[in-house]
Amino acid sequence: MEIFKPTVVQLRGVDGRLYTLAGEGATSAAVLLQPGAKGLDAPSYTIYADEYPAIDGGFVRSARAGIREVFLPLKIIAPTRPAMMKLKRELITSLNPTKGFVQLLVTEYGQPASGGPLEAEPTKQLTCYYVSGVEGGDGSSQGVTWSSYGLILRAPDPYFRSLFRTEASFVQYDVLRPFIPAEGANPFLSVDGVAPGQGLTLSSNPEWITTQLLSSVGDAAVQPRWTIQGPLNSTFSLRLHDADGEVVKSLRFNRAVSLPHGQTLTIETTRGEPDIYQQASDGTGPRTPMWSRFDITSDMWALEPGPNQISLQIDQPAGLTPEELEAWLADNRPVIGLSYLPAYLGI
Secondary structure, three states, X not given: OOOOOOEEEEEEOOOOOEEEEEOOOOOOOEEEEOOOOEOOOOXXXXXXXXXXXXOOOEEEEEEEEOOEEEEEEEEEEEOOHHXXXXXXXXXXXXXXXXXXXXXXXXEEEEOOOXXXXXXXXXXXXXXXXXXXXXXXXXXXXXXXXXXXXXXXEEEOOOOEEEOOXXXXXXXXXXXXXXXXXXXXXXXXXXXXXXXXXOOOEEEOOOEEOOEEEEEEOOOOOEOOEEEEEOOEEEEXXXXXXXXXXXXXXXXXXXXXXXXXXXXXXXXXXXXXXXXXXXXXXXXXXXXXXXXXXXXXXXXXXXXXXXXXXXXXXXOOOOOOOHHHHHHHHHOOOOEEEEEEOXXXXXX
């Protein structure tokens, strides 16, 4: 079966079956993606605007990406009608919206800067549900039996997402010295097997930090998942800064959170499914809800595409003696981590 390039489109059904939507070169039983697919680029937006009462024009209050609709012209082919019917029935079962969502997987191939063969970019995923389209006509010609459909899918989340979460931590490592000295102009290791490597190095112990400059990849704002590993016994806030260093948004806990070693506070800020709970750091044991300590007037803010200056503010009690301050600092050195699924406007 020929793989359709420079874009490979796959469909993972509610039953886990994976269909690679092949190009016209396929000769065995296959689901073909024909020209005319729509809905794989930018989502549609609803713009909310108001007219000025006494002057010309108006102003935009907000813009919102709506549910994305995808149209895929498909053709199921097989050498015999029984083989075609078997594949069609499998596809219908895989699309059943009463059983859950399907995943549309898209891998784009691009030309590397150095030339050479096309290289695959990271696969992007769109979570959809089947609406209609698997109703059409059958036929046969030149020894091939086929059925043609115009598949319509809808995605509640209008953005394509990476398959894997991007992670960052409020911990940094400083390089100390080479582990294996570089030999001439060619260090020990190479990133791609062609370019000179950078060599192995030893680093210091991790250094606890309270600020982080994070460059968020993708085209759209994303909601992070925060993890806070003890020790911590205080109120605190996770803050977003502007280019001048001023705090513009703050996610606050106005009641003290007590996290001993081995316990983690997880803050899920995804729209529609937020959650705050405490659990053992290894993921075992019960989850203890922690909403009662969250300041509901604060903002579960999003990471914008590009650089984001973020910081942790732990509220320190006033009037501590030097000995008390040393003990307090030892009890309030949590490791902050965050992860998110990069979001893209299209393929």
